[in-house]
Amino acid sequence: MPNWLLPENIADVLPSEARKIEELRRLMLDTYRLYGYELVMPPLLEYVESLLTGAGQDTDLRTFKLVDQLSGRMLGLRADMTTQVARIDAHLLHRNSVTRLCYAGSVLHTRPSGLHATREPLQIGCEIYGHAGLEADAEVQELALASLALAGFVDVRLDLTHVGVLRALLAEDAKARQDEATIVALLRAKDVPGLREQTKGYAAATREALLALPNLYGDIDVLTRAKEVLPALPGITKALADLAVLAASALGRANVAVDLADLRGYQYESGAMFSLYVPGLPNAVARGGRYDHVGEAFGRARPATGFSMDLRELARLLPTAERKHSIRAPWGNAPELRAKIAELRKSGEVVIQSLPGHDIELDEFEYDRVLVLEEGNWILKNLG
Numbered sequence: 001m002p003n004w005l006l007p008e009n010i011a012d013v014l015p016s017e018a019r020k021i022e023e024l025r026r027l028m029l030d031t032y033r034l035y036g037y038e039l040v041m042p043p044l045l046e047y048v049e050s051l052l053t054g055a056g057q058d059t060d061l062r063t064f065k066l067v068d069q070l071s072g073r074m075l076g077l078r079a080d081m082t083t084q085v086a087r088i089d090a091h092l093l094h095r096n097s098v099t100r101l102c103y104a105g106s107v108l109h110t111r112p113s114g115l116h117a118t119r120e121p122l123q124i125g126c127e128i129y130g131h132a133g134l135e136a137d138a139e140v141q142e143l144a145l146a147s148l149a150l151a152g153f154v155d156v157r158l159d160l161t162h163v164g165v166l167r168a169l170l171a172e173d174a175k176a177r178q179d180e181a182t183i184v185a186l187l188r189a190k191d192v193p194g195l196r197e198q199t200k201g202y203a204a205a206t207r208e209a210l211l212a213l214p215n216l217y218g219d220i221d222v223l224t225r226a227k228e229v230l231p232a233l234p235g236i237t238k239a240l241a242d243l244a245v246l247a248a249s250a251l252g253r254a255n256v257a258v259d260l261a262d263l264r265g266y267q268y269e270s271g272a273m274f275s276l277y278v279p280g281l282p283n284a285v286a287r288g289g290r291y292d293h294v295g296e297a298f299g300r301a302r303p304a305t306g307f308s309m310d311l312r313e314l315a316r317l318l319p320t321a322e323r324k325h326s327i328r329a330p331w332g333n334a335p336e337l338r339a340k341i342a343e344l345r346k347s348g349e350v351v352i353q354s355l356p357g358h359d360i361e362l363d364e365f366e367y368d369r370v371l372v373l374e375e376g377n378w379i380l381k382n383l384g
């Protein structure tokens with residue numbers, strides 16, 4: 001095996017793609033700053049216990065683990081930054097007021113989430129701590145939609161769901177509660193025959209409601225249908241009312257859909273959740289939602305909601321950026337030449353000095369002007 005081969009689903013990012021990703025990263029972080037989100041940079045690796053606190057089994061399976069040579073303890077490479085940011089809010093900031101944090105960094109996955117998905121997504125996201133009301137959920141939803149608009153996506157679908165529906169059903173039925181993981185897996189797969197088999201011994205009301213969930217998918221009228229077919233438990237009524245508010249706040253900015261069986265996520269979610277889809281990609285490009293109990297796991301209960309997305313995936317869907325116009329200049333130490341080049345660069349021009357005897361091949365830049373010495377002055381000439 002040649003030693004330059006990269007592992008499966010791990011790739012180098014070449015110049016024009018890297019530029020696209022980096023430009024998106026800067027654009028988005030600058031936008032989050034305008035909304036008051038403070039940037040944090042959690043570490044790439046941590047002790048597994050703290051990395052996985054509050055996270056579910058999916059995150060555990062996705063996390064690369066290794067032994068720390070200094071402490072002998074097990075370390076994990078982060079697979080998701082959300083719980084790290086929750087730890088920062090709960091442990092390090094000690095604020096009781098609302099805290100808005102954003103982040104961007106690589107995460108690693110032991111297994112890709114799809115056949116062609118990278119195992120090293122570049123996760124970017126925003127989280128709000130300290131406000132339990134729907135206003136915070138609406139803000140992150142808006143920011144996630146604004147991020148996709150910034151990236152140039154116009155045709156966006158917002159899928160809403162709420163873990164409160166299933167929680168309320170399970171709270172009523174001890175038998176079903178024991179099988180929570182299996183039920184979640186069946187609902188995620190919309191496996192109705194499997195669900196029918198699984199729910200055989202449950203109370204009739206629980207069974208009926210669980211079997212109804214995979215069909216509660218479609219436009220916002222689903223909320224009305226759900227009210228009719230699901231039991232009027234307080235948790236369900238509240239969840240459906242929350243979703244109605246969040247759907248209304250996104251109207252006009254996205255095609256809103258509701259999918260009450262969509263329980264994909266990292267299993268730390270505790271309330272309303274959303275996924276954003278764009279044409280050309282079957283998987284969600286952004287995911288978010290409420291996860292109040294993660295702060296609790298870190299010793300300080302803090303309401304929390306946020307969203308994150310993979311910038312590499314997003315950039316892949318966008319057209320290649322146009323090559324940037326640039327100026328070719330000769331190599332030399334003459335003070336006038338150096339001064340002229342410095343002045344051009346200061347004004348934002350890309351000036352590339354040719355090294356004697358070499359051609360330059362560039363992916364990203366295209367020469368349209370050349371710097372030449374004429375009658376003792378360095379002047380710019382257009383290239384034909």
Ligand SMILES: N[C@@H](Cc1c[nH]c[nH+]1)C(=O)O
Binds near residue numbers: 082
């Ligand atoms: N990190 C979550 C999304 C999220 C961010 N904040 C809350 N939820 C994910 O990747 O699915």
